[in-house]
Amino acid sequence: MKNRTIRMMCVVLAAGLLAGCGKKADGDSGKENNAGASAQLGFITGTGGLGDKNMNDASYEGIKALESKGVKINVVEPEEKSDYENMQRLFADTGEYEGIFCISFEQTDALSKVAAEFPKQRFVLVDSETEADNVTNVLFRAEETGFQLGVLAGLLEKENALPLLNEEQRIGFVGGSDSPIINQFAAGYKAGILLVNPDAAVDIAYVGSFSDPSKATEIANGLYENGCDIVFACAGGSGLGVFTAAEKMNGYAFGIEVNQNDNAPDHIIASGLRLWDAVMSDVGKKLIADELESGTLTYGLAEKTLEIGYEGSNVEVSDALKAEVDTYMEKVISGDYKLPKELEDVDRFLSEQ
Structure with a gap:
């Protein structure tokens, strides 16, 4: 049904909207700024779509807040990566959108092509970067979120601070x-763990999809069986499968993007919150006001847009341990820690401390 829905929405974009505007011969959108009640935004989710309880949902909540100002938002939900280029082009072809929001790094290659075809169309690429005069990239410093959760995990293991932890x-x-x-994310996570707990081992695995929770459950089951008792679910909609495994295997997990603790409150210790809703609302307001420039906007601990979310979890982390985690984060904010962005740089980071 979802594939059929996508095709139908594409037809509406291509036929209905295009008929009301007309395609420009030079491939430009021909769009003028229609700020206020007449403004329209396109929103292309990452695979997994709305309802992922993750980045798609969080980003959409931020943009959806603009509806109260009369902004119209048209959402499409791709099933496969191959859908991105067509959806981006169909939105841009209408010439009716002040901005087109492309959620997920998976859209990068497609947008590199489409943005060049429509140089007057403003695009916003979320969680990745591409160079173009008509693209604004919006990034969180993912290594900082990983580091937050890594320090927490390393200290919990070191102090054997939770009842289900093994030795x-x-x-x-x-x-x-x-x-x-x-x-x-993984580089920051591993760096945080090993900085506070050099005796720890870190096992890293990949699902190969952001919308396959069943496979994620299988992978996480294997990690728990191999002795891991805390697993960070950094996999979009697939991450829900990690929580299923945590409940089944009597282990612990971390969520990401939004507060996912209520998915398994007895097993999810905390979630690495990236405040996409606040950031995307701000970006949307600037776009509508024609104040958004091309280039890259980055957010992190220093901008107070990253948090560890404990609310909704039944797993008790002591105030003393939370405060200890915060002392490490202060060193990131001050610049004392230059966190690794790649797994290959983790050893370098550790050797410098």
Whole structure:
């Protein structure tokens, strides 16, 4: 049904909207700024779509807040990566959108092509970068989120601070794909763990999809069986499968992007919150006001847009341990720590401390 829905939405974009505007011969959108009640935004989710309880949902909540100002938002939900280029082009072809939001690094290659075809169309690429005069890239420093959760995991293991922890000092990570942005999370995570707990081992595995929770459950089961008692679910909609495994295997997990603790409150210790809703609302307001420039906007601990979310979890982490985690984060904010962005740089980071 979802594939059929996508095709139908594409037809509406291509036929209905295009008929009302007309395609420009030079491939430009021909769009003028229609700020206020007449403004329209396109929103292309990452695979997994709305309802992922992750980045798609969080980003959409931020943009959806603009509806109260009369902004119209048209959402499409791709099933496969191959859908991205067509959807981006169909939105741009209408010439009716002040901005087109492309969620997920998986859209990068497609947008590199489409943005060049429509130089007057403003695009916003979320969680990745591409160079173009009509593209604004919006990034969180993923290594900082990974580092937050890594320090927490390392200290919990070192102090044997939770009842379900074993004595193996082994910690897991499940990524949606073996890609630069996911490995940026993993690099910060591993660096945080080993900085506070050099005796720990870190097992890293990948699902190969952000919308396959069943496979994620299988992978996480293997990590728990191998001795990991804390697993970071960094896999979009697939990450829900890690929580299923945590409940089944009597282990612990971390969530990501939004507060996912209520998915398994007795087993999810905390979630690495990236405040996409606040950031995307701010970006959307600037776009509508014609104040958004091309280039890259980055957010992190210093901007107070990253947090560890404990609310909704039944796993008790002591105030003293939370405060200890915060002392490490202060060194990131001050610049004392230059966190690794790639797994290959973790050893370098540790040797410098």
